[in-house]
Amino acid sequence: xxxxxxxxxxxxxxxxxxxxxxxxxxxxxxxxxxxxxxxxxxxxxxxxxxxxxxxxxxxxxxxxxxxxxxxxxxxxxxxxxxxxxxxxxxxxxxxxxxxxxxxxxxxxxxxxxxxxxxxxxxxxxxxxxxxxxxxxxxxxxxxxxxxxxxxxxxxxxxxxxxxxxxxxxxxxxxxxxxxxxxxxxxxxxxxxxxxxxxxxxxxxxxxxxxxxxxxxxxxxxxxxxxxxxxxxxxxxxxxxxxxxxxxxxxxxxxxxxxxxxxxxxxxxxxxxxxxxxxxxxxxxxxxxxxxxxxxxxxxxxxxxxxxxxxxxxxxxxxxxxxxxxxxxxxxxxxxxxxxxxxxxxxxxxxxxxxxxxxxxxxxxxxxxxxxxxxxxxxxxxxxxxxxxxxxxxxxxxxxxxxxxxxxxxxxxxxxxxxxxxx
Ligand SMILES: [Zn+2]
Numbered sequence: 001x002x003x004x005x006x007x008x009x010x011x012x013x014x015x016x017x018x019x020x021x022x023x024x025x026x027x028x029x030x031x032x033x034x035x036x037x038x039x040x041x042x043x044x045x046x047x048x049x050x051x052x053x054x055x056x057x058x059x060x061x062x063x064x065x066x067x068x069x070x071x072x073x074x075x076x077x078x079x080x081x082x083x084x085x086x087x088x089x090x091x092x093x094x095x096x097x098x099x100x101x102x103x104x105x106x107x108x109x110x111x112x113x114x115x116x117x118x119x120x121x122x123x124x125x126x127x128x129x130x131x132x133x134x135x136x137x138x139x140x141x142x143x144x145x146x147x148x149x150x151x152x153x154x155x156x157x158x159x160x161x162x163x164x165x166x167x168x169x170x171x172x173x174x175x176x177x178x179x180x181x182x183x184x185x186x187x188x189x190x191x192x193x194x195x196x197x198x199x200x201x202x203x204x205x206x207x208x209x210x211x212x213x214x215x216x217x218x219x220x221x222x223x224x225x226x227x228x229x230x231x232x233x234x235x236x237x238x239x240x241x242x243x244x245x246x247x248x249x250x251x252x253x254x255x256x257x258x259x260x261x262x263x264x265x266x267x268x269x270x271x272x273x274x275x276x277x278x279x280x281x282x283x284x285x286x287x288x289x290x291x292x293x294x295x296x297x298x299x300x301x302x303x304x305x306x307x308x309x310x311x312x313x314x315x316x317x318x319x320x321x322x323x324x325x326x327x328x329x330x331x332x333x334x335x336x337x338x339x340x341x342x343x344x345x346x347x348x349x350x351x352x353x354x355x356x357x358x359x360x361x362x363x364x365x366x367x368x369x370x371x372x373x374x375x376x377x378x379x380x381x382x383x384x385x386x387x388x389x390x391x392x393x394x395x396x397x398x399x400x401x402x403x404x405x406x407x408x409x410x411x412x413x414x415x416x417x418x419x420x421x422x
């Protein structure tokens with residue numbers, strides 16, 4: 001408990017420090033702003049106007065000379081010229097890069113006015129999409145990244161080596177793995193389209209990263225700096241909620257033609273409404289009818305080091321007899337809440353919330369269930385009911401009942417958190 005408090009205090013003071021740094025930049029000549037993911041472009045446009053007005057101010061050199069007597073003044077020009085970064089990035093502001101810490105992306109602003117920048121976190125594919133409105137054309141040489149004293153720019157380079165995976169039918173499959181070394185960017189796709197006759201573009205930059213991060217954008221006149229932090233160091237509580245199947249994969253299909261993927265998603269929507277009220281960072285493997293493979297689902301859970309990975313499904317059988325709710329789990333303990341205990345809490349709480357038969361827990365083994373087998377975090381798979389049974393199916397098709405299932409899962413999550421925190 002004390003450790004947890006200490007960790008929280010440390011995170012809070014780090015956040016405060018960062019806020020102070022950002023604020024001091026903002027008040028300083030850098031006029032830095034923090035843009036959180038998905039922020040509206042209105043404030044960015046306001047900032048662009050601010051920048052335009054700022055053109056009239058004395059330039060950095062004069063500024064420095066005017067105030068050269070006090071130590072707390074703006075960084076001397078020499079400091080901003082040689083940051084140790086090569087090529088396009090060598091005039092990077094050292095004051096900023098020093099404070100961004102061990103991991104960040106840096107983007108050289110293209111020529112011309114940029115009216116806004118937005119960042120979309122596509123965490124299921126460890127990617128971010130930046131959209132620049134305005135400015136001229138840019139290419140991958142404008143995109144640098146820094147990690148652990150290594151600097152990279154341009155297209156990421158990799159070496160490939162084969163790994164061997166044994167499949168369920170005992171055959172061995174060769175999978176080529178790419179090694180990017182210390183480079184945190186594993187793919188760059190840039191799409192620019194002209195918006196007017198004056199060489200202004202809308203540019204989308206899709207960056208595949210080596211992991212899922214929390215992003216903070218800071219800017220000065222020449223660059224955008226994107227600070228990347230590990231979610232577990234930023235958020236106290238993290239969940240990954242998985243709506244089973246989706247897109248091309250319908251999951252179970254009832255003989256009346258109802259798709260499992262749709263019921264799973266409906267339950268997740270209602271669960272999201274409940275979790276949105278809580279101070280928990282929740283990553284969803286999908287929130288629409290998308291095709292998502294099993295590997296990225298469990299990789300998301302592992303990479304954000306969530307407290308619980310909850311997968312939501314409906315069951316099916318060749319015969320119509322079996323009915324009720326089952327919780328699947330692997331009888332292993334990885335730290336945090338024990339898998340079996342998590343499954344038991346889920347089973348109890350869902351059973352309290354809905355009238356479907358409680359079929360209890362099912363312990364799985366070996367490679368039965370890919371996402372449970374590969375999970376390095378506490379995980380449970382909920383089979384809410386049987387679509388092959390008309391009683392269960394009729395129940396699960398009604399919205400109010402989907403809400404009740406979501407409430408049961410939510411109650412289970414909150415109960416599990418209580419136990420972990422005790
Ligand atoms: Zn399923």
